[in-house]
Amino acid sequence: DKAIGELNDKNKSLTAQTESLGAEIQQKESAIGQLNQRVEVVSLEQTSVLTQKQDQAPRKAEKEARLRRELEDELARVKEHLERANKDREELEGKVKGLRNELQDKLQVKMAFEEQQARNKDLQAEIERLRKDLE
Numbered sequence: 001d002k003a004i005g006e007l008n009d010k011n012k013s014l015t016a017q018t019e020s021l022g023a024e025i026q027q028k029e030s031a032i033g034q035l036n037q038r039v040e041v042v043s044l045e046q047t048s049v050l051t052q053k054q055d056q057a058p059r060k061a062e063k064e065a066r067l068r069r070e071l072e073d074e075l076a077r078v079k080e081h082l083e084r085a086n087k088d089r090e091e092l093e094g095k096v097k098g099l100r101n102e103l104q105d106k107l108q109v110k111m112a113f114e115e116q117q118a119r120n121k122d123l124q125a126e127i128e129r130l131r132k133d134l135e
Helices: 002-049 056-134
Strands: none
Touching: 002 056
């Protein structure tokens, strides 16, 4: 029971981590989407401003591209972590199921043993009664 409780606690913890990572992924994806929009806006601005500030536009685009790559890399790391957490959760769920089955089997054996002991007790009482009857 304690092992199952611990596994359930760990499963709950992993589920909470999974949900947290899912929210983090959504935030990162939203940030990437915003960044993509920003990159497009910057690209449009560059074409019109290029004649005035030819050296500023490429640096800005490089910075935006670098930030975009960094966010995409972070998103990939978060997704990988989420996949590992999901795998761990699935493994724990399997272990919990196995432990439940094992405990169920042990309970059935114990119940059968107790039933046999009760029958033995009844038979012992019957033997004692018959012994008294013979005396």
